[in-house]
Amino acid sequence: MKLSGAQMVWEIMVREGVEVVFGYPGGANLPIYDAMVQYPVRHVLVRHEQCAAHMADGYARATGRVGVCMATSGPAATNLVTGLATALLDSIPLVAVTGQVATSLLGGDAFQETDVTGVTQPVTKHNYLVTDVRELPRVMREAFYIAREGRPGPVLVDICKDVQNATIEFEYPEKIFLPSMTRTRRPAPQAIEQAARLINQAKRPLVLSGHGVQIGGAEAELMELIEKAEIPMVTTLLGIGNINETHPLALGMGGMHGEATTNLAVQQCDVLIAIGMRFDDRVTGRLDKFARQAKIIHFELDPAEVGKNVKADVAVVGDCKQTLTDLLPHIEPARHLDWLQTIMHWQEDTHQRDIVQAEVDELIPPYVMRELWHATKGNTFVVSDVGQHQMWEAQYFIHERPRQLITSGGLGTMGFSVPAAMGAKVAFPDQLVWAVVGDGGFQMTMQELGTIVQENIPIKIAIINNGFLGMVRQWQQFFYEKRYSSTPIFSPDYVKLCEAYGIRARMVDRKEDVAAAFAEANAHDGPFLIEFRVKEEVNVYPMVAPGSAVDDMIRRPKAIVQGYSGVQPSW
Numbered sequence: 001m002k003l004s005g006a007q008m009v010w011e012i013m014v015r016e017g018v019e020v021v022f023g024y025p026g027g028a029n030l031p032i033y034d035a036m037v038q039y040p041v042r043h044v045l046v047r048h049e050q051c052a053a054h055m056a057d058g059y060a061r062a063t064g065r066v067g068v069c070m071a072t073s074g075p076a077a078t079n080l081v082t083g084l085a086t087a088l089l090d091s092i093p094l095v096a097v098t099g100q101v102a103t104s105l106l107g108g109d110a111f112q113e114t115d116v117t118g119v120t121q122p123v124t125k126h127n128y129l130v131t132d133v134r135e136l137p138r139v140m141r142e143a144f145y146i147a148r149e150g151r152p153g154p155v156l157v158d159i160c161k162d163v164q165n166a167t168i169e170f171e172y173p174e175k176i177f178l179p180s181m182t183r184t185r186r187p188a189p190q191a192i193e194q195a196a197r198l199i200n201q202a203k204r205p206l207v208l209s210g211h212g213v214q215i216g217g218a219e220a221e222l223m224e225l226i227e228k229a230e231i232p233m234v235t236t237l238l239g240i241g242n243i244n245e246t247h248p249l250a251l252g253m254g255g256m257h258g259e260a261t262t263n264l265a266v267q268q269c270d271v272l273i274a275i276g277m278r279f280d281d282r283v284t285g286r287l288d289k290f291a292r293q294a295k296i297i298h299f300e301l302d303p304a305e306v307g308k309n310v311k312a313d314v315a316v317v318g319d320c321k322q323t324l325t326d327l328l329p330h331i332e333p334a335r336h337l338d339w340l341q342t343i344m345h346w347q348e349d350t351h352q353r354d355i356v357q358a359e360v361d362e363l364i365p366p367y368v369m370r371e372l373w374h375a376t377k378g379n380t381f382v383v384s385d386v387g388q389h390q391m392w393e394a395q396y397f398i399h400e401r402p403r404q405l406i407t408s409g410g411l412g413t414m415g416f417s418v419p420a421a422m423g424a425k426v427a428f429p430d431q432l433v434w435a436v437v438g439d440g441g442f443q444m445t446m447q448e449l450g451t452i453v454q455e456n457i458p459i460k461i462a463i464i465n466n467g468f469l470g471m472v473r474q475w476q477q478f479f480y481e482k483r484y485s486s487t488p489i490f491s492p493d494y495v496k497l498c499e500a501y502g503i504r505a506r507m508v509d510r511k512e513d514v515a516a517a518f519a520e521a522n523a524h525d526g527p528f529l530i531e532f533r534v535k536e537e538v539n540v541y542p543m544v545a546p547g548s549a550v551d552d553m554i555r556r557p558k559a560i561v562q563g564y565s566g567v568q569p570s571w
Contacts, residue, residue, distance in 0.1 A: 001169070002169055003167065003168075004031065004035065005031070005133045005164040005165065005166050006034065006035035006165070007038065007170075008170055010036060010038070011137075011170065011172075013041060014041065016066070016144045017065070018041055018066070018068050019040075020068070021036075021041055021042070021069065022043075022044045022069045023043060023045070024052060024070070024071055024072070025070075025072065026072025027099070027112065027161075028099030028161050029073070029098065029159075031161065031165050044422075044426065044451065045451065046419070046448065047448055049069075049071040049079035049083075050083050051448050052069040052071065054083050054086065054413075054420045054445070055419045055423035055426070056068055056083075056094050056423060057416075058383060058421060058424045058427075059426060060423075061090075061420070062381060064215075064217075065093070066094065067092070067095075068095050069094070071097075071099075072099045073100050073101055073114060075112070077098040077099075077114060080156075085123040085411050086410075086411045086413045087154040088124060088153050089411045091212070093147040093153065095147050095154070095156075096124075098159070099159060100116065100158045100160045101113045103131045104162070117156070117158055123154070124153070124155060125147065127155060128142075128155075132163065134168060137170065139157055142178065145176050145178065146181065150181065151215075186318055186326070187318030187322070187323045188316075188317075191316045192316060192327050192330060198297060199231075199297070200229075202270055202336075205270070206234060206271070207222070207275060208236070208273065208277060209233060209243075209275045209276060209277065210238060210239040210277025210278065211238035212277060213242045214238075214239070214241065215320075216321045218275075221321055221325055222324060224324075227249070228331055229333065230340070231249065232250075232339075232340065234251050234262040235252070235254070236283055236409070237253055238407070238409040239253075239276070239277060240394060240399050241399050244399075245399050245400065251343065252395070253395070254283060255282045255550065257394070257542065257544075259349065260542050261349070263544070264551050265343055266551070267549070267551040268342075269291070269293075269294050270293065271294060272295070272296045273297045273299070274297065274310075274312075276300065277300075278302075278305045279305075279308070280309075283550075284310065285544045285549050285550035287310065289550075295313045296312045298316065299318075299323050300315070300317060301319060349556055354370075364535050364538050365466070368462065368464065369389075369392045369436075370396045371518060372436070372462065375518035375519060375522060376522065378398060378399075380431070381403075381432070382404065382406070382434050383406040383407065383418075383421035383424060384407040384417055384436045385408075385435070385437040385438055385441035386408055386412045386413060387414065387438045388466075389437070390407055392540060406420055406424060408420075414444050415442075416445075417435045418459070419445055420435075422451065422457045425458065425459045433460065434459070434460045434461075435461045437462070437463055438463070438464050438465075438470060439464070439465040439467065440470075442463050446497070449497070452503065453503065453527070457527070458526045459527055460528050461527070461529040463531045466535070466536045467491070468489060469489055470538075472487050474540065474543075477537070478543070494507070495529075503527050503529060504527070504529070505529040505530070506520070506529075507533060508531070509532075541554065542555050542556065
């Protein structure tokens, strides 16, 4: 059959299983938008192209499928850059389709012409400029394949306008030939044997698991490993959900704002088993003091990550699920009672964390986070923005399943949560989705309230309003003698703002009103926003200062709560 290039874009998408696209039309992609009406794909009209990328990202994180966004040429395409970079650093499968000026105008500085492939090369896994309609079917097929194959990532396809209009006989490319993408998924048997030997000999083993476990769908195999060999587990921020946090072997998140217990365990284990993580600086602290006493086993799909930051004694390169499947028969059942008891002795700081949020009279963010967990019974997606509230969410919301927490890890993108929550809600319309965001981050993308209404995306939004760019203010307090330069931030009346859009909202500034506000929001069928006006100068503890070892932490002040008894939390 004969199809135009614009029709081919949608034909390939439908065959790739695409059900929704987030985007914004313009002159250079009008043919694609004109052809869209012929195909069964939902389009979500965003208010800013950066948010189209974040929505596609949130959709992909929630589902594990490829998210798709669209933009026209010039400023629209460059607006995607932050979203693409966010997806690249967190290994999120995403395809961005942009319009480009006609081939005859390329290089002539035509209206809204930008070298989009040049601009996006550093922030994509791969990108294409399509100047020949005959190449378009192959390119579109390859884009989806590259986005999800191996270590996932974003791919951009820039299509000239005359290519979109050109018509030829369409042939679907059944096979894809990409030799550079062909890589063995099976780890070397000798590496498996070396890793198993170290694990079986360990007296103080520890698993440090990351986002790669969820990407690879290896949660069940990981649980079998830690339970068979009785190995406690620490997670990275994006690894949260790899284990139900009520499990006795779950220690929580490690790193810059990880619990003291987790960081002490990292620094005193004798075998560190790193699975699906890349030793980011927020996890390791000062590299030359990171886990110096431990033999390190690194299970990783991407060989470029092995040895990049931390030298591994044993490197096991391969698909996470397959690797753990191969490893398990070599693991001997074990018990590590002395090691677990040592870890329990370190948990006073964690216990104080839970007492503090309950007993402080003022409205503080940790209390809001724990109440969100109580109000939802943990049955929700939580999409966190970036800053102090992100760390409080990681510490106080009790995560019980993979993909439950969606957040920007590697890039730390403020403004991410509201559009990403919208993407997750579009993917799972029957699931509760809460966006947790600071007053700074919300104001970066709050224009998407219009999209929420127009496209009927009933997410819930919790704004943690402390009147500051909180995390920056905390650094200024600790390291810059409380010189709060440019960190106090004005907020509008968020309730009135929501009224202008026809969205239900309320403001809460007392602890006793928090539970009722969450209950009202959860019971409402449409979108709902709660502004929590919290105590201003509250800090995230523990904190590893820049340049410090991961166990050299600024700890929670013990004098915060009068009569602290050291009892364990009731949950």
